[in-house]
Amino acid sequence: MSLLRLPFIIGAAAGFHVSVTAPVEAPAAHERVKASLTEVMLQLSIHLATIMKSILWAGVAAETTATISFHLADDRVPGFVRSLRGLPTQSPSTVFAIASTCALAGGLIRLWCYRTLGRFFTFQLSIREDHSIITTGPYSYVRHPSYTGLLMCCAGILMMHSSPGAWMRDSGMQLELVRWTAWTWALIICAAMFGTLRRLKEEDGIMQQAFGEQWEIWAKKVKYLLVPGLY
Numbered sequence: 001m002s003l004l005r006l007p008f009i010i011g012a013a014a015g016f017h018v019s020v021t022a023p024v025e026a027p028a029a030h031e032r033v034k035a036s037l038t039e040v041m042l043q044l045s046i047h048l049a050t051i052m053k054s055i056l057w058a059g060v061a062a063e064t065t066a067t068i069s070f071h072l073a074d075d076r077v078p079g080f081v082r083s084l085r086g087l088p089t090q091s092p093s094t095v096f097a098i099a100s101t102c103a104l105a106g107g108l109i110r111l112w113c114y115r116t117l118g119r120f121f122t123f124q125l126s127i128r129e130d131h132s133i134i135t136t137g138p139y140s141y142v143r144h145p146s147y148t149g150l151l152m153c154c155a156g157i158l159m160m161h162s163s164p165g166a167w168m169r170d171s172g173m174q175l176e177l178v179r180w181t182a183w184t185w186a187l188i189i190c191a192a193m194f195g196t197l198r199r200l201k202e203e204d205g206i207m208q209q210a211f212g213e214q215w216e217i218w219a220k221k222v223k224y225l226l227v228p229g230l231y
Helices: 005-019 037-047 049-069 079-085 094-120 145-162 176-211 213-221
Strands: none
Touching (some): 005 049, 005 094, 037 049, 094 145, 176 213
């Protein structure tokens, strides 16, 4: 196993950790918008964030341990660690490297959004006291850059661990507990990505209703939702 893989898997996990960790406390009940069915489902995945992060870091720890153990003499490696080795994996493939970089970049975009919005960035749809529209930083390019970052991160993580040569795909999935945990984790992530896409228009509608002409002026200037020039 190549040690070159470790910075990629650790960086991607760090990006995911940032992406699903709320930067501020949840808004008060009177500040929250009445939740739709999509929002209820999305909030369920948010409540599972701590578990999702723990599972991902456990996978990172397992792969890191297995990778390092390949470079040690067998008599220095405990039996349970040898069971994690599975098949020797190659150096990072192009897909693996691109996917992990995408996940890390997504986390950095989310962090940029957290710092730009400050107390207005909540994981629950809400209009806070003294709320105002922020049109600087990433919000001068697209209307929902934090969702761009989240989708990049989630897609990157899924692609990275399912790419040819990935430990999770070639070795980890041979262990029944790991296999079932990984599939459940991936399904929750896919559901969260779907909910995020559904949330775009809903959030725009809430902002338009709350800020009226101010939002409309900004929406005319910043036309795209996620990707400048594309969508």
